[in-house]
Amino acid sequence: MIPTRNDRITTSQTAVIIINFILGAGILTLPRISVEKAKTPDVWISVLIGGLLAMFTGIIIVKLSQRFPDKTFFEYSQEIAGEWVGRILSLLIICYFCLTSSLQVRSMAEVTTFYLLEKTPTWAIVMVFLWVALYLVVGGINCLARMLEIILPITVLFFLVVSLMSIKIFEIDHLRPVLGLGWKPVFDGIKPTALAYTGFEIMMILVVYMRQPNKAVKAVVVGISASLIFYLITVVMVIGAFSIDGVVTRTWPTIDLIRSFEITGLLFERFESLLLVLWIMQIFSTFTLAYYSAALGLAQLLKKNIEPFLFGLLPVIYIITMTPKEINGVFALGDFVGNASIFLFGILPLLLLIISRLKVGKHEAKSSS
Amino acid sequence: MWKTIVSNLPAWPVFIQAAVVFLVPYAISRLFHWIRTTEEE
Numbered sequence: 571m572i573p574t575r576n577d578r579i580t581t582s583q584t585a586v587i588i589i590n591f592i593l594g595a596g597i598l599t600l601p602r603i604s605v606e607k608a609k610t611p612d613v614w615i616s617v618l619i620g621g622l623l624a625m626f627t628g629i630i631i632v633k634l635s636q637r638f639p640d641k642t643f644f645e646y647s648q649e650i651a652g653e654w655v656g657r658i659l660s661l662l663i664i665c666y667f668c669l670t671s672s673l674q675v676r677s678m679a680e681v682t683t684f685y686l687l688e689k690t691p692t693w694a695i696v697m698v699f700l701w702v703a704l705y706l707v708v709g710g711i712n713c714l715a716r717m718l719e720i721i722l723p724i725t726v727l728f729f730l731v732v733s734l735m736s737i738k739i740f741e742i743d744h745l746r747p748v749l750g751l752g753w754k755p756v757f758d759g760i761k762p763t764a765l766a767y768t769g770f771e772i773m774m775i776l777v778v779y780m781r782q783p784n785k786a787v788k789a790v791v792v793g794i795s796a797s798l799i800f801y802l803i804t805v806v807m808v809i810g811a812f813s814i815d816g817v818v819t820r821t822w823p824t825i826d827l828i829r830s831f832e833i834t835g836l837l838f839e840r841f842e843s844l845l846l847v848l849w850i851m852q853i854f855s856t857f858t859l860a861y862y863s864a865a866l867g868l869a870q871l872l873k874k875n876i877e878p879f880l881f882g883l884l885p886v887i888y889i890i891t892m893t894p895k896e897i898n899g900v901f902a903l904g905d906f907v908g909n910a911s912i913f914l915f916g917i918l919p920l921l922l923l924i925i926s927r928l929k930v931g932k933h934e935a936k937s938s939s
Numbered sequence: 940m941w942k943t944i945v946s947n948l949p950a951w952p953v954f955i956q957a958a959v960v961f962l963v964p965y966a967i968s969r970l971f972h973w974i975r976t977t978e979e980e
C-alpha cells in the first residue's frame with residue numbers, strides 16, 4: 571500500500587496518536603486493577619516496569635514494520651508467514667480492534683449513564699458516538715491525526731491540573747512503606763499495568779503513513795513515555811488519596827478521586843463533569859483509531875476500498891458493545907481483550923521479526939552461493 | 940455450549956438498533972452522493 575501525499579503524517583502526529591490510543595478507558599480503572607493484583611502501595615513501581623516492557627515491545631513492532639516500509643501488518647504478515655497463516659493472523663488482529671473499539675464505547679456509555687446522563691438510554695449514547703466517529707474516520711488517517719492533535723493537549727493539561735488539585739487530600743503515608751513486602755507484589759502488578767499500555771500496536775499500521783518512517787522508534791518512545799508519566803501521576807495521586815484499601819472497593823477510583831474534593835473560589839467547585847467531558851474526548855480518540863484500524867485491515871485483506879467496511883463495521887461494533895449484560899461482563903471482556911493482546915502484540919511480532927530475519931538470511935545465503 | 944452462546948446473545952431489539960446504526964448514516968451518505976452527482980450533471 572502506498573498512501574497518497576494527503577495521508578502522510580509527521581513524527582509528532584504519530585507520537586500523539588500513540589498517546590491517544592494508549593490513554594483510553596484504562597486510566598479510570600488502572601489504580602484498582604493494579605492494586606487488586608499487587609495488594610501493596612508499590613504499584614507505581616509496577617507501572618514504571620510495565621511502561622518499560624511496553625516500550626520494548628513497541629520497539630519490536632516498529633523494527634518489524636520498518637522492514638516493510640510500504641506495507642501495513644495486514645499485507646506484510648502474508649509475506650512473512652505465508653498467505654493463509656498471514657490472513658488468519660490479520661483476521662485475529664481485526665477482531666481485536668473490533669473488540670477494543672466496542673469495549674471503549676461500552677465503558678464510555680457505562681460511565682456517562684452513571685455520572686452524567688442518568689436517564690438517557692444506552693443505545694442513544696452509543697449510536698450518536700458511533701455516527702460522529704464514522705463522520706471523522708471517513709476523512710482518513712490525516713483527519714484523525716489532526717483531531718487528536720487538538721484533543722491531546724486539552725485533555726492532558728486539564729487532567730493533570732485536576733489531578734494535582736487533589737493534593738489537598740493526598741497522604742504520603744498511603745504510599746509507604748516502599749517495598750515493604752519485597753519485589754514479589756511489584757512483579758504481580760506488572761501484568762495489569764503493562765496491559766494498560768496496549769495501544770502501541772497501532773504502529774503495525776502507522777509506519778507506512780509516516781513521512782519519516784526511520785523516526786518511528788522515536789515516536790514510540792515519546793508516546794509510551796508520555797503515557798507512563800500520565801499513569802504514574804494518576805496511580806500515585808489515587809493511592810495517596812484513598813490508600814490501597816480504599817482503591818480496591820471503588821469501580822472507577824480516578825473519577826472518585828476528582829469527586830472527593832471541592833475547591834471554592836474558582837469558576838468550578840466540582841470537577842468531575844469537566845473531567846468526564848475531557849475523558850469522553852479521549853475515549854472517542856481511542857475508539858476512532860481502533861475502528862479505523864479494523865476497517866483498514868478488512869479493506870486490505872480483501873483488497874477493496876475502505877469506505878464500505880467503515881459503514882459495515884458500525885452494526886457489528888454496536889452489537890458487540892451491547893452484548894455484555896452488566897458492568898462485570900464489560901470488565902470480563904476487557905480481561906479477554908487484554909490477554910489476547912499479550913499474544914498478538916507481545917509474542918507474535920517477535921516471532922514474525924525472527925522469521926523475517928531468518929528468511930532474509932536464507933535468501934542472502936542462497937544468492938551468494 | 941449452545942445454551943451458553945444463546946444466553947450471551949443480546950436481545951432482539953439490539954439487532955434492530957444495529958440495523959438503524961447502519962442505515963441512518965448510509966442513507967445520508969447516499970443522499971449526498973446523489974446530490975453531488977446531479978450537480979455535476
